[in-house]
């Protein structure tokens with residue numbers, strides 16, 4: 001029996017009974033806090049990283065956490081983004097890249113992907129990020145180039161996101177917030193993009209004001 005199938009039996013016998021009320025409530029509908037776009041990489045466990053329960057994140061995953069720019073062509077990402085933003089009205093969208101990303105390694109060396117034609121074509125959506133790295137760090141070693149590419153790819157996909165009409169409409173209304181993250185598989189660190197400074201900072205620094213506000217309000221009500 002595969003490990004993942006045995007897990008379902010354990011879920012039904014041990015986990016579900018403890019969260020029965022949550023699952024019953026979720027059967028009536030969903031109201032996720034965010035559309036969470038990340039890589040398909042098996043090492044990224046979204047619920048664990050964000051400490052969220054079922055129902056809190058509407059998740060789209062693909063190789064390289066890519067958002068194709070909007071066109072008249074309908075793809076899975078386009079439809080899922082539209083549904084999350086225009087039907088579920090998520091207040092946040094997160095694009096989360098990660099270290100050791102095979103897709104980004106491929107994007108850096110498209111010539112090595114001739115045996116994977118669909119992967120090669122898909123990663124063309126990250127080409128501008130590679131160009132950005134080539135421009136800002138032409139002398140950097142491979143490790144530094146990959147570090148920069150992970151960040152530049154998140155920034156690029158945030159730009160692509162803004163070309164989707166549903167996203168553009170909500171941004172114009174001012175009730176949708178975009179977040180760009182990079183998750184470090186080895187250390188568990190998550191860095192967040194600050195558009196004002198065009199740089200990435202640890203999440204606790206990036207969200208320091210919000211964290212302080214929550215701490216302040218909880219101490220007031222205690």
Ligand SMILES: [Zn+2]
Nearest residue numbers: 039041101102
């Ligand atoms: Zn990846």
